[in-house]
């Protein structure tokens with residue numbers, strides 16, 4: 004467990020750096036939030052000053068920075084400039100759809116990625132390998148908004164198989180595909196190459212010499228060993244999953260954190276943007292911890308190393 | 312006795328884009344029930360292809376073209392293996408025929424416990440409950456003499472030593488009481504001491520197996536053949552060139568290849584030398600060219616960024632030795648005993664932790680990089696795998712030219728002539744100079760390695776396992792070459808090897824290392840005829856020999872301990888076959904004393920035995 008304590012110790016500086024970067028960039032970008040709030044309406048200096056004071060923008064930058072960090076650790080991330088509501092509340096209200104979408108994308112990506120990877124990797128350089136890999140390449144290279152639009156056009160508008168808007172499980176299918184396709188492509192390629200590698204290992208030959216069936220050789224002897232690189236990929240690409248969700252929400256006009264973030268940026272709603280980024284980095288780091296933990300489950304050598 | 316396996320006219324081919332290349336050429340042989348048949352031959356002669364053909368585990372680009380392999384199955388039915396579907400073959404693999412492979416480090420699945428891996432094969436072929444299978448599994452672990460079997464069964468392969476992993480492989484092979492076990496160089500990757508333990512185990516099993524299991528034992532080591540096998544088959548370039556009883560073949564080889572193979576064994580060459588009364592001159596007090604005093608090397612153990620490391624790997628401990636002009640000092644010991652580290656520390660490829668290194672009356676232990684530059688020209692190293700250190704994109708001329716130009720030894724055209732001379736001296740044709748490393752065989756590459764060490768006109772050479780990767784016959788050639796080179800270039804050498812017969816044949820003096828310490832050091836004849844230290848004695852008796860009479864082996868128990876926490880007192884005490892009370896308690900101090908001229912032994916063993 005020592006290992007995870009160390010990991011947690013690294014989390015704190017990471018969060019600190021991420022939050023600082025957010026704070027600095029938002030304060031460098033030109034544009035006065037007061038102007039944006041007033042929506043371009045002319046206002047007297049006095050009104051402007053009042054608004055400024057209300058928002059706490061009259062204080063020096065360093066002081067704002069300091070109180071932002073202090074409050075953030077307390078879980079208080081301030082109030083939105085636009086709605087005057089606590090940002091944490093806004094985030095909570097918009098969180099669920101995004102989580103649903105991300106999980107949907109993840110499940111789709113992992114399931115089809117691994118499936119295609121096994122399909123291709125168990126018979127390298129065959130026709131089925133080539134076809135699977137071409138599909139995977141498409142998944143990686145086609146932009147997800149375009150895929151989203153094509154999915155809406157084909158399955159929603161033309162065929163009418165699935166509803167495009169509305170809630171519930173069914174309406175989640177197309178957006179999940181559009182988020183997860185990129186993921187699936189990467190997973191498929193990595194699973195394939197890693198599986199090809201594992202199937203050439205000496206211990207697979209040993210398993211065959213024991214009379215173990217082809218099916219069990221893949222299931223029991225190869226997959227676990229082959230999953231280590233794809234799981235790494237998973238950790239690295241969570242960020243992309245979140246980005247994908249943001250774009251996809253826009254394409255499918257779904258509510259969620261993505262929509263919220265977009266509005267907040269356009270309105271230069273600093274507290275809201277800050278809070279969203281803080282949340283997302285925290286989630287990202289947490290998920291990476293989960294991945295690290297998974298390694299240990301997959302590979303006993305790593306588990307042992309951590310114990311010492 | 313009945314024939315268990317009949318191989319007739321077997322032809323196996325490898326296919327590539329350039330056409331097909333035969334690997335086995337019409338081979339035929341039988342294995343009788345209960346016999347141990349040895350299959351010997353140099354690398355590439357087709358030993359492994361034969362075994363994989365029988366197992367039906369040939370790689371995708373290889374296939375059996377024609378021939379028959381008939382097996383008498385457990386149900387006493389004769390099956391033609393080659394006609395079986397993959398599913399039917401799976402019924403036989405692990406059940407009627409099983410296999411032990413060469414590489415103990417990689418042939419077990421790293422993500423399954425060793426117990427699971429044994430269980431798997433039991434459950435696959437025997438219709439018994441899981442509980443009974445588990446009992447059998449523990450029984451098998453006991454059979455292959457794994458200490459603490461219940462605990463070990465839930466460990467993963469990387470937690471076991473090479474020797475133990477190979478025992479696990481043997482347990483897997485024995486699990487279903489097969490009719491035939493194919494063992495492909497099962498001990499080649501292990502130390503002699505561990506090899507001796509395993510051979511002992513195999514002998515015991517051979518005598519105790521009631522079901523008349525036969526063993527096809529593949530090896531390049533004729534000593535093992537003598538020790539273990541009833542009959543032997545000699546393969547050469549995909550053909551069987553000789554077959555017969557082990558004793559007959561060794562006494563009266565019919566084929567010239569077999570004869571050659573036997574004659575090139577160091578063991579036989581030593582014998583011949585003794586007959587011709589060419590006894591190596593005992594070391595006199597000639598000039599000492601290299602002298603090492605109390606040398607230590609400890610590697611700090613990396614514990615990550617959060618912990619300062621307090622532990623260290625004690626790779627070289629208090630080593631003192633002298634090398635005399637024109638002599639060859641052999642360093643021998645098990646893997647991990649610190650031989651290579653000592654070699655590298657001498658030319659400061661590794662910085663020593665403490666101690667003095669005197670080369671030609673200069674203390675070089677504190678020399679900085681620049682000063683070492685001159686010394687490095689005089690002391691050169693030859694490695695086990697020269698290929699790894701040759702630049703694949705440079706031809707041999709450029710490879711050899713580079714160090715000369717770097718050290719500004721001579722001008723380019725002068726150097727070309729000089730290199731031609733050296734290439735000729737190491738027995739390669741001049742055309743080799745314009746060829747690239749991958750175009751050479753293992754033996755030729757080692758000649759290039761030697762040439763590269765020679766170009767700088769060194770006075771001293773440290774050769775780290777220079778012939779260990781080579782086949783016996785090639786090994787003999789390279790050793791001959793080293794010997795001639797030594798004379799013509801007037802060299803002094805340290806020769807590192809784990810192979811005791813090579814050391815005995817080649818060296819003038821020998822130092823035996825164990826866990827970083829030199830435990831015994833003596834002129835070669837003295838050491839081999841009159842070993843004093845318990846470790847040396849056990850090491851010498853572990854070597855399988857073709858000529859040896861059946862003597863009782865002194866077996867060393869267990870594995871070499873961790874060099875991070877070596878045993879207190881005598882480092883060998885945990886494995887010593889006959890420790891005294893004081894040794895067991897760790898009350899012994901280590902340190903060499905001279906028992907007869909130039910014969911140094913660690914003091915404890917002198918006092919108590």
Ligand SMILES: Nc1ncnc2c1ncn2[C@@H]1O[C@H](COP(=O)(O)OP(=O)(O)OP(=O)(O)O)[C@@H](O)[C@H]1O
Pocket residue numbers: 610624625626644645646647648649650651652653809874
């Ligand atoms: N760079 C290094 N860092 C840490 N430990 C090392 C390093 N090099 C060697 N060791 C350790 O030092 C000890 C001696 O190793 P060394 O390679 O000298 O043994 P050896 O006798 O040459 O073995 P072999 O016969 O396998 O070549 C071993 O325990 C090894 O793991």
Ligand code: SF4
Pocket residue numbers: 844845846881882883884885887888889890891894895899915916919
């Ligand atoms: S000192 Fe004792 S323990 Fe060490 S080798 Fe000699 S007899 Fe064995």
Ligand SMILES: [Mg+2]
Pocket residue numbers: 650651775776
């Ligand atoms: Mg070595």
